[in-house]
Amino acid sequence: xxxxxxxxxxxxxxxxxxxxxxxxxxxxxxxxxxxxxxxxxxxxxxxxxxxxxxxxxxxxxxxxxxxxxxxxxxxxxxxxxxxxxxxxxxxxxxxxxxxxxxxxxxxxxxxxxxxxxxxxxxxxxxxxxxxxxxxxxxxxxxxxxxxxxxxxxxxxxxxxxxxxxxxxxxxxxxxxxxxxxxxxxxxxxxxxxxxxxxxxxxxxxxxxxxxxxxxxxxxxxxxxxxxxxxxxxxxxxxxxxxxxxxxxxxxxxxxxxxxxxxxxxxxxxxxxxxxxxxxxxxxxxxxxxxxxxxxxxxxxxxxxxxxxxxxxxxxxxxxxxxxxxxxxxxxxxxxxxxxxxxxxxxxxxxxxxxxxxxxxxxxxxxxxxxxxxxxxxxxxxxxxxxxxxxxxxxxxxxxxxxxxxxxxxxxxxxxxxxxxxxxxxxxxxxxxxxxx
Numbered sequence: 001x002x003x004x005x006x007x008x009x010x011x012x013x014x015x016x017x018x019x020x021x022x023x024x025x026x027x028x029x030x031x032x033x034x035x036x037x038x039x040x041x042x043x044x045x046x047x048x049x050x051x052x053x054x055x056x057x058x059x060x061x062x063x064x065x066x067x068x069x070x071x072x073x074x075x076x077x078x079x080x081x082x083x084x085x086x087x088x089x090x091x092x093x094x095x096x097x098x099x100x101x102x103x104x105x106x107x108x109x110x111x112x113x114x115x116x117x118x119x120x121x122x123x124x125x126x127x128x129x130x131x132x133x134x135x136x137x138x139x140x141x142x143x144x145x146x147x148x149x150x151x152x153x154x155x156x157x158x159x160x161x162x163x164x165x166x167x168x169x170x171x172x173x174x175x176x177x178x179x180x181x182x183x184x185x186x187x188x189x190x191x192x193x194x195x196x197x198x199x200x201x202x203x204x205x206x207x208x209x210x211x212x213x214x215x216x217x218x219x220x221x222x223x224x225x226x227x228x229x230x231x232x233x234x235x236x237x238x239x240x241x242x243x244x245x246x247x248x249x250x251x252x253x254x255x256x257x258x259x260x261x262x263x264x265x266x267x268x269x270x271x272x273x274x275x276x277x278x279x280x281x282x283x284x285x286x287x288x289x290x291x292x293x294x295x296x297x298x299x300x301x302x303x304x305x306x307x308x309x310x311x312x313x314x315x316x317x318x319x320x321x322x323x324x325x326x327x328x329x330x331x332x333x334x335x336x337x338x339x340x341x342x343x344x345x346x347x348x349x350x351x352x353x354x355x356x357x358x359x360x361x362x363x364x365x366x367x368x369x370x371x372x373x374x375x376x377x378x379x380x381x382x383x384x385x386x387x388x389x390x391x392x393x394x395x396x397x398x399x400x401x402x403x404x405x406x407x408x409x410x411x412x413x414x415x416x417x418x419x420x421x422x423x424x425x426x427x428x429x430x431x432x433x434x435x436x
Contacts, residue, residue: 001029001030001031002030002031002110002111002424002425003030003031003032003033003107003108003109003110003111004022004025004030004031004032004033004109004110004111004112004113004424005033005035005100005103005104005107005109005111005112005113006018006021006022006032006033006034006035006036006049006113006114007035007036007096007100007112007113007114007115007118007120007121008034008035008036008114008115008118009036009088009089009092009115009117009118010036010037010038010039010040010054010058010059010060010061010062011062011088012062012063012266013139013140013265013266013337013338013339014115014117014118014139015036015037015040015043016339017137017139017216017237017238017339018034018036018113018115018137018139019034019040019043019044019047019049020047020238020239020417021113021137021238021416021417021420022034022044022047022049023047023048023049024238024415024416024417024420024421025417025420025421025424026047026048026049027048028417028421030421030424031050032048032049032050033049033050033051033052033103033107033109034047034049034050034051034052035051035052035053035054035099035100035103036053036054037053037054037059037060037061037062038053038054038059039061041053052099052103054092054095054096054099055095055098055099056095057092057094057095058092058095058096058099058120060088060092065088068087068088069083069084069087069088072084072087078153078175078179078180079179080357081153081358082179082180082182082183084357084358085183085203086182086183086186089117089119090119090183090186090187090190090203091186091190092119092120093119093120093122093187093190093191094120094190094193094194095120096118096119096120096121097120097121097122097123097124097194098120099120100112100120100121100124109132110132110424111132111133111134111135111423111424112124112132112133112134112135113135113136113137113420113424114134114135114136114137114210115136115137115139116136116137116138116139116206116207116210116213117139117140119187119190119206121134122191122196122199122206122209123191123194123196125209125210126191126196126199126200126209127196133211133212133423133424133426134210134211135210135211135212135213135214135420135423135424136207136209136210136212136213136214137213137214137216137420138207138213138214138215138216138217138232139216139338139339140338140359140362140363141217141222141338141359141362141363141366142207142215142217142222142223142225142232143204143205143207143359143362144204144205144207144208144225144228144229144232145172145202145204145205146168146225146226146227146228147165147168147169147227148165148168148223148224148225148226148227149168149223149225150167150168150171151168151171151172151175151204152204152359152362153359153361153362154171154361155361155362155364155365155375155377156365157365157368157369158223158224158369176202180203183203184199184202184203187199187203207232208229208231208232210231211231212231212233212423213229213231213232213233214233214235214416214419214420215232215233215234215235216235216236216237216238216342216416217234217236217237217342218234218236218406218409218410218413219234219409220370220405220406220409221342221345221366221367221370221372221406222234222366223366223369233419234413235413235414235416235419235420236410236413236414236416237339237342237343237346237410237416238416238417250317250320250321250324252289252291252315252324252325252328253289253290253291253313253314253315254289255289257287257288257289257313258287258288258289258330258331258394259288259289259290259291259328259329259330260283260288260289260290260291260329260330260331260332260333260390261290261291261292261293261325261326261329261331261332261333261334261344261349262275262276262279262280262283262290262291262292262293262332262333262334263276263292263293263295263332263333263334263335263337263340264276264294264295264334264335265295265334265335265336265337265340266295266296266337270297272294272297272301272302272305273305273380274335274354274379274380275333275334275335275354275379275380275381275386276292276294276302277302277305277306278380278381278382278383278386279292279333279381279383279386280292280302280306280310280311280314280316281306281311281383282383282384282386282387282390283311283313283314283386283387283390284311284312284313284314286313286387286390286391288313288330288390288394289313289314289315290311290313290314290315291314291315291317291320291325291329292314292315292316292317293316293317293318293319293320294316294317294318294319295318295319296318296319297318298318299316299317299318302316303316322343326343326344326346326347326349327347329344329347329349330349330350330394331349331350331351331352331390331393331394332344332349332350332351332352333351333352333354333386333389333390334351334352334353334354334355335353335354335355335360335379336353336354336355336359336360336361336363336364336367337360337363338359338363341353341363341367342410344403345372345403345406345407345410346407346410346411347407348400348403348404348406348407349403350372350373350393350399350400350402350403351367351372351373351374351393351403352373352374352376352386352389352390352393353367353368353373353374353375353376354376354378354379354380354381354386355379356378356379356380357379360379361377364376364377370402370406371398371399371402372399372402372403372405372406373393373399373402373403374389374392374393374399376389
């Protein structure tokens with residue numbers, strides 16, 4: 001039995017796959033401890049894990065970010081992304097590392113497995129000296145820089161020509177020396193405050209520093225990079241385990257019309273007027289059945305914006321078990337949460353994505369690039385755009401065919417927990433830092 005320390009940023013979309021991984025490792029006989037936000041203590045206990053809370057300097061509530069990131073909605077585009085990344089991932093680095101160091105001082109862990117956005121692990125990765133293996137778990141699309149890809153967050157397709165590679169290099173240079181320079185300065189300052197800086201890589205290349213990084217996706221949904229580090233391992237997504245979801249009592253709406261699932265995810269879902277409301281209105285008179293979910297937020301918020309009445313062809317819930325819903329679904333309309341999109345594709349469901357914040361434009365761009373859905377290129381689509389996109393996804397077989405190809409690729413992947421467990425079982429200790 002190995003002792004494994006799991007690390008996760010206190011964001012549901014990051015904690016959920018790490019929890020699933022921890023549960024799987026515990027079921028295989030490993031002793032697993034999760035270090036993350038205090039609000040997830042009960043979830044860790046339910047998964048059979050020991051729990052350590054993050055200190056106040058790194059513990060924020062992802063469902064209410066205003067106290068942590070004041071006026072974040074007053075920023076747009078690059079400024080908004082820089083503000084969110086700095087506040088949610090860079091600023092907590094010091095407090096995260098202190099908690100990590102305290103945990104390792106009290107327990108001799110055989111392996112550390114971290115969400116790659118948990119930057120408190122960087123001092124461990126960049127300091128010479130013996131340490132246990134430090135493994136990464138990539139829970140978003142790959143952000144690694146490469147001339148084969150446009151900068152992460154741009155939502156641009158990679159391109160295959162020499163011109164596209166030249167374009168990518170020029171955009172990287174302009175961003176690195178311009179609007180994204182403060183991000184790197186903040187990261188270096190955090191490390192230098194611990195006596196460990198500056199960072200040997202840029203913020204978007206941290207995933208390449210881990211001894212091994214398990215990317216929870218498949219090559220068919222990720223841009224090809226000729227310079228992809230050999231330490232990156234594709235594993236496919238982890239299964240969803242949500243004991244808080246409704247049980248077998250949930251039943252789909254009656255009828256034989258195609259079922260459309262509409263969700264605004266579990267993050268960036270505070271204003272249902274962005275996607276849920278226009279989608280419900282757009283599909284109200286279409287020959288479809290609609291199952292809409294609020295991601296855990298009160299359904300009354302959506303009802304109020306709809307004038308108190310949900311369309312007759314729609315069912316509105318906070319949460320619905322995907323194991324029951326997705327096998328019946330013809331099309332998913334989503335704001336682009338990475339986990340939700342991949343679980344839809346695991347069932348061969350084409351996806352319509354309307355996302356504008358966090359990594360969502362990159363998720364949408366990869367869906368369109370793969371052919372398995374449509375990218376609306378906005379987080380606030382009109383009713384007409386949603387209606388047209390759903391009609392297109394239902395009527396054109398190529399979207400379902402592409403989703404079916406991805407389903408086959410996902411089905412062929414080994415169990416991600418087995419892949420991670422095999423690496424943990426190797427038990428080799430790392431004698432010195434290795435910069436790639």
